[in-house]
Amino acid sequence: MSGASVKVAVRVRPFNSREMGKDSKCIIQMSGNTTTILNPKQPKENKSFNFDYSYWSHTSVSH
Numbered sequence: 845m846s847g848a849s850v851k852v853a854v855r856v857r858p859f860n861s862r863e864m865g866k867d868s869k870c871i872i873q874m875s876g877n878t879t880t881i882l883n884p885k886q887p888k889e890n891k892s893f894n895f896d897y898s899y900w901s902h903t904s905v906s907h
Contacts, residue, residue, distance in 0.1 A: 853897035854879055874898050 854873045856879075871882040877898050883889045 854893075854895045855899040856902045858864065858866040858901055858903045872900055872902070874900050 856870070856874065859870075860867055869884070870875050871884060873880045873882060877896065878892055879898055880890055880892045883891075
């Protein structure tokens, strides 16, 4: 399998009913193929990751 590569995709799914019932906030942002997890308690400690494909399926418009 020399030369074989793996493609990785990530998707932000919509909130489920439990999450909506708790008025949860989305802490994920996407820009191109970069996905950032926001830390609401420590904003300077956000984590960013790069993927081959990024899909936004969340119901909020800000991403």
